[in-house]
Amino acid sequence: MKDLNIIKIAVLFLLFQSFANNCEAQRKFKIDGTVTGLSDGKIYVLQGKKMDSVTVSKGKFQITGELEDPVEYIAIANTSNQRKMTEKAYVSLFAEASPMTLQLNYADFSKAKLKGSKAQDDVYKYDATTDKIRLKYKKELDQFDAIRKKYDDARAAKKSEEVLEAIKYEDNDARGRLEPMYKEYQNAAFQFMKDNPKSYYSLFLLRMNSRNLSYDEAKKYYESFNPLYKKGEMAKTLEAEIENMKKGVPGAPAGPFNTVDINGSPIKLDDFKGKYLLVDFWASWCVPCRKGNPHLLKLYAEYKPKGLEILGVSDDDRDHDKWKKAVEKDGIGVWKHVLRGYELKQGTYEKINPEKDISEGYNIHVLPTKILVDPNGIIVARYDGGEDDDARMDKDLATIFSGK
Amino acid sequence: MKKVIAILMILFALSVNAQVYNPVKWTTSVVKISESEYELIAKAAIEKGWHLYSQTVPEEGPLPTKFSFDGKGEYLKKGNTKEEEGHVVNDPIYGMKIKYFENKTIFKQRIKIKDKAPKQINANVEFMACDDTKCLPPKQVELLFKIK
Known part of the structure; x- marks a missing residue:
């Protein structure tokens, strides 16, 4: 693997900061991959603030890396250029210590299938639930996308402030119609955490949804989680966030000064x-x-x-x-x-x-x-x-x- | 496609303390103008409803967006960091004209390389963001411009 310059991808950068801070590397991970649509060339792997290129030879490649947490969050992309990092250009995955295989389609990385990672299996399981929710709100989602596009087009065409303002109201309404979908997402996340407390993915879901929980609720979920994963950096960050929820909320003592x-x-x-x-x-x-x-x-x-x-x-x-x-x-x-x-x-x-x-x-x-x-x-x-x-x-x- | 959006949402949500908003995301690119000149481009994607402020706002207004380029003598800045037209509103609270950006905007900085082009240029941007009902305290984000 050849070291490339650090490439900043705004989306990934902050996320990986907490991982990058942990320098104690304990174990390695290894992914054996096959790719359709590319015989020889390069793909790119993001881990922490690091981006490496990986050589693809005769449609095969191997990705190795250090496991800094029990489970490592990585992204694989068909480009190192962040401006070309479109939805089909990359996929993010959970890598573990066990041997893993990855099947990639060069034309659409988002369809990648990773096998051998329990955390990733759970992501797929959860995605199946959210796919169903999205299907239910297809009409509302399409409307939302259409209005977004209308706004961007109007802006590009330098339409007047009044026109743009009017579209913003439509956008607001469209977003309002999606509220129940977000509520269903949230409930799906809570249900997943209840059903799969030992899954690494539950830690992620708790972090995503802690905003809508009280300290006691978040703490209760966290306590039911797998002790194995509570040693990692990501768990430390989550713990600190939960502890912070105790401050400044009704029932808590006011912070002294x-x-x-x-x-x-x-x-x-x-x-x-x-x-x-x-x-x-x-x-x-x-x-x-x-x-x-x-x-x-x-x-x-x-x-x-x-x-x-x-x-x-x-x-x-x-x-x-x-x-x-x-x-x-x-x-x-x-x-x-x-x-x-x-x-x-x-x-x-x-x-x-x-x-x-x-x-x-x-x-x-x-x-x-x-x-x-x-x-x-x-x-x-x-x-x-x-x-x-x-x-x-x-x-x-x-x-x-x-x-x- | 929708699934990827969900994954992106996960990334965004995790990218900061779960309690915090993160309405402005930055990406960078570089355009080569000539052998010795480059244009560094920082693009801000701003969530609906939020405002990012101009580099020049009146003294008693909101805090301006501010870029710092770490030169180390490898290059010279050519002119100031350019910004788009944005929106200018007469703010009744401040009693002054305030310029802001919404949706997305681009900042550009021309540079002239001294000897050899560095592989990357480090910079940072300091900015605050507000929507109609709230503001986020200013923060600093690191920007890396990769020169090919």
Whole structure:
């Protein structure tokens, strides 16, 4: 196998990062392959951040590699050029220590069949279920594709904003009609994890779907999984993600902090004991956050006398001036303000002090996110879902403060 | 074809912490202009509804998209990184004109090789993304331009 330059494929790059970090190679994998439609030439194998070429001779080839996890996720492609990496140009597979055979069709890699890998067998089994779901929603899927194409064509033809806007509404509707399909996918994934807890693929499905589970549910699934696979890097990442689900959710204690506020005065979580506290994660550069400020001001005026405090936690550690200007401009200086408080290693996005980052303690990934904390420091609600957030928050606050 | 889409979705979903959105995906390519000149192209695929911002936005607006090219003296940048027309909106919150991209967009950087063309050029892009109701904090993605 000849080492090629690292080729970045955006799709695969981040995924493999966690694998690439694990340098302890324990075992090897080997795939004996045959390919139709190509007698002599090259195919390409992606593993981690690495891409290697593999020689095909008389329609046969052999792929070998290190197993850095119990099961390795690899991709095989007919090109090393990522611009040509179309749907038929590659296939992703789970490789294991046992001997495997692969049958490829050079014209359509997506139809490849891998034998001898238990994890891959399970993928095929799961795919059979999702194929059925897709078939059921064929009409909706075709509509969705057609509208996407219409939009791209209209854009290419430089149609007016109004025309494009109108297509976007259609697109939105088409996506709405696919919602039940995604729900069915999700249920299929949960069913698979219940039926096949010992499968490696269950770890993958849990990672994909953990967003729609509570900490307890995710933990329960994970505990039923195969201990053999829990030693790998991918399991470590999944474990950390599940542990993170404990933070910032209703029932969990609010993440403690101890810092200085916008006026330079010391401030800590305990200062808010005995009051309801709405922690508002925002930033000066976040338009949707700032659009919400007039509404927050209204809520503050109404509930402050009844015992509500607001704490703004801003993602403006890079530029304190912008933060201060935004607070002033929006007139939100009436409540307390702090920064997330993280520092980055020069020239990188690596946090040097994650323990000081207030957002970490609440598992914040999107702005705005608002967290409502009760007088005992326990989280009672989290609002990070977008459109209906305000309505939900208004209702919760009205309930809490009714009769006070 | 649909199955592959599903596999792609798996890749996307796994490519980040499962809780995180990842609405902008980057790919790169290189076009040879002459013996000593190349055009580095970074393409952003932006999910429906999300906005990626211009390299130049007003001082008090959102954070601009920013490219850094790691030269090591092997080449010179010829001009600035070019971007497409995009959409310009008058944002009522900021009270200023803000330029953004949606769906997909391309950034181009011309370079002039000094002696021998390097095999690849490392760069990175720093960007933030928002939709109508939320924003993702800025992050940095590594870009590799492979020169044949």
